[in-house]
Amino acid sequence: MEAIELKNVTFAYPDGHVANEELNLVIRKGERVAIVGQNGAGKTTAVKLMNGLNKPTSGDVLVNGINTKNQTTAQISAYVGYVFQNPDDQIFNSNVQKEIEYMLHYLKLDQQEIERRVSRAVELTGIEGYLHMNPFDVPYSIRRFVTIAMVLALETPYIILDEPTAGQDLIGIKTLSNLLDRLQEEGKSVITITHDMEFVADNFTRVVTMANKRIISDDSARNTFWSKEIITEARIKKPQIGEVAEELGLKGNIIFRHELVELLKKY
Ligand SMILES: Nc1ncnc2c1ncn2[C@@H]1O[C@H](COP(=O)(O)OP(=O)(O)OP(=O)(O)O)[C@@H](O)[C@H]1O
Numbered sequence: 567m568e569a570i571e572l573k574n575v576t577f578a579y580p581d582g583h584v585a586n587e588e589l590n591l592v593i594r595k596g597e598r599v600a601i602v603g604q605n606g607a608g609k610t611t612a613v614k615l616m617n618g619l620n621k622p623t624s625g626d627v628l629v630n631g632i633n634t635k636n637q638t639t640a641q642i643s644a645y646v647g648y649v650f651q652n653p654d655d656q657i658f659n660s661n662v663q664k665e666i667e668y669m670l671h672y673l674k675l676d677q678q679e680i681e682r683r684v685s686r687a688v689e690l691t692g693i694e695g696y697l698h699m700n701p702f703d704v705p706y707s708i709r710r711f712v713t714i715a716m717v718l719a720l721e722t723p724y725i726i727l728d729e730p731t732a733g734q735d736l737i738g739i740k741t742l743s744n745l746l747d748r749l750q751e752e753g754k755s756v757i758t759i760t761h762d763m764e765f766v767a768d769n770f771t772r773v774v775t776m777a778n779k780r781i782i783s784d785d786s787a788r789n790t791f792w793s794k795e796i797i798t799e800a801r802i803k804k805p806q807i808g809e810v811a812e813e814l815g816l817k818g819n820i821i822f823r824h825e826l827v828e829l830l831k832k833y
């Protein structure tokens with residue numbers, strides 16, 4: 567099956583700390599999924615299971631039917647690209663362009679293909695103006711886009727973004743939204759961890775919620791944000807539009823601005 571599948575996966579770190587318990591999840595090729603939940607819930611641990619950086623302590627992770635336990639992280643990373651939560655963990659080169667090209671040279675692609683991939687990744691992330699700078703000299707928000715461009719250039723069918731919204735201004739958020747749309751048009755899967763619930767409501771229909779090492783819900787954004795149990799247990803914040811709708815006692819489990827506007831115009 568063209569999917570990432572987690573089958574009853576439990577994961578403990580070498581120090582014995584159990585960070586994921588009995589995760590079951592299927593993300594098909596082409597799907598766009600948000601993963602939300604409180605700090606320390608186990609989100610990063612879970613996505614690292616999807617790209618082979620973590621191997622299950624028990625249970626199985628399948629990527630397009632291939633069990634990650636028999637594969638190296640390098641083999642899995644041909645299918646699953648992972649953008650680290652902290653960009654500084656992913657940057658090694660002294661120049662943005664070199665950074666994006668680095669893995670492409672390693673993969674021994676020809677020069678024309680490298681140029682095509684770099685220009686696509688640069689265009690998608692809007693970092694044209696920074697190619698000759700040292701990645702550590704560019705603003706944090708741009709540095710995040712440098713690491714996103716590095717992973718986009720690998721052109722994997724699955725892409726994981728670990729908190730890409732952190733530290734982004736309005737333009738950064740807009741660039742991320744456009745990026746999600748473009749990748750979906752190209753048939754890619756994008757799995758995004760974020761604490762920005764407005765971003766989730768605006769960009770995702772499927773939301774996986776984690777709390778205390780487990781997946782507690784896998785549902786639409788609307789059902790997720792209107793479930794008192796889920797938002798309480800995962801300590802997430804309903805998008806503001808939803809909070810206003812709730813305070814006004816409006817029907818329809820509103821989470822979108824246009825829904826609120828249309829309803830209020832009727833009054
Ligand atoms: N290398 C490690 N060794 C031991 N425990 C770890 C390690 N990395 C993370 N943990 C612990 O595992 C738990 C889950 O961490 P994880 O980073 O997956 O959470 P998260 O949901 O991504 O949190 P955040 O929203 O803060 O990024 C936490 O209790 C964390 O302290």
Ligand SMILES: [Mg+2]
Binds near residue numbers: 610611728
């Ligand atoms: Mg994390």
